[in-house]
Amino acid sequence: MTVFDRQWWEERYRSAPALWSGRANAQLVAEVAELPPGRALDAGCGEGGDAFWLAERDWDVVAVDISTVALDRAAAEAERRGLSGRIRFEQADLTAWTPTGRYDLVTAAFLHPPSAVRGPLYARLAGAVAPGGTLLLVQHDPSDAAVVPRPDLPDLYATAEELAADLDPEQWDIITTAARPRTVHHPEHGGEVTVHDAVLVARRH
Template sequence: MSTDHQHTHHHSQPDPAADQFSAGFWDTHYATKTRLWSGRPNRWLVTVAADLTPGRALDAGCGEGADAIWLAERGWQVNGTDVSQVAVERARAAAEQAGVADRITFAVGDLRDDIPAEQAYDLVSAQYLHLPSAIRRPAYARLAAAVAPGGTVLLVGHHPRDLDGPMPRPQDPDLFADEQELAAAFDERDWEVVVAQARPHPATHPDGHEVTVYDTVVTARRRG
C-alpha cells in the first residue's frame, strides 16, 4: 500500500478517494494501470531477509505480490494481505506464474481492523504503509505482536525528510514516521532493535530524472 503513485490518481472518478485507506480507493487506484508497481521485491526486504532462515512470513500490504513471491522462492511459507481485492487477485496470478502459489496464501485484509495471529510468524514485513499515526501505531503494534520468539519485524516507509525532498509526496506529515518513532515502540525487554535508520536510495522522478529519496527502515528481533 505504497503512496508512491498517489499523485497520479484521477480524482474525477467516483469518490472512493474520500477514504484513501479504503478498499474502494485502492481498487480504483490499481484499476488505473495493468500493473502499478515494478514487480521487483522491495530493496530493504531483500537486504534483511537474505540473512534469515526461511520460516513463516506475513507480508502486510502485499500489493501485487512481489515481496511474497521473492520470499516463497527462497523457501518461506507466506501469508500476504492487502486491502485491495484487485491487488490480491494480481498477486495470486503472479504467484501462479512464478510457480510458488502453493507457498503463499493471499487474502484481502484491512490493517485498521484485522488482528493477525499472535507470535505466529518468523518474519513480519510492512512496506510503505502510509497511515495516519492514530491508525499506524496500533496497526504496527498488532504486526509486532504477530512475530514469534526469535523472529523479525521489518517496517519500511518514506522518511519524513522526503516531504521537503525532490519526489512528490502527500503533504501530510502525519503519514510519515521516522526511525526514532518506530524504534521507540519496541520494549527493550522483549525486543532488540537491530536497525533504525534513514536510508538513502535512488529513485526515478515522475518526469524521468533520477533523484535521491530516503526511507525509514526499522528492523527488530523478538527476544526468546
C-alpha cells in the same frame, strides 16, 4: 482530505494494468536475504513482489492486502511462477485486522497509516512475531517531501526512530533504525534523485 480506504485502493489498482514493478523492495532484500526461511507475514502485499521473493527463497508466506484487484493479480502471478503452494493470499483492512498465529518474519513496506492508526496497527503486527523472529517496517522517510512529490499529509510519515519508540525494550532488540538512501527517477522531470527509506528492523526476545 483523501481517505485511503478500500474503495480508493481498488480504483488505484484498476487505473493501471500493473501499479508497481513486481520486484521485491530493496530493504526487504537487504535485511532478509541472510535469514533462514520460515513463516512470513507480508502485510500490505499489493501485487505480491515481496511475497514472491520470499516464496522463491523457501519462505511460507501469508500475504495480506486491502485490495482484491491487487490480490487477484498477485495470485495469478504466483500461479504463473509456480509459487501458489508457498503463498496464501488474504483480503483484509489492516487498520481493523489482527493476525492469527506467529511468524518468523513480519514485514510491512510503505503502508503509511496516519499516526492515530499507526501505533495500534504496528502493535498488532509486532504481536504476531514469534520469539526470535524479525519485524521489518519500511516507510518513506519524512525528508523525502523536499525531494519528490508526496501527498501533502505529513501525518502519514514517520522516522525509523519514531517507529522503534513504540516497541518495548524488554521484548525487543532494535537491530536497525536508519534513513537509508535509494536512487529513483523523479516522477516529473525524470532525472535521478536520492530518497530515503525509514527502515526499522527489530528482533523479539
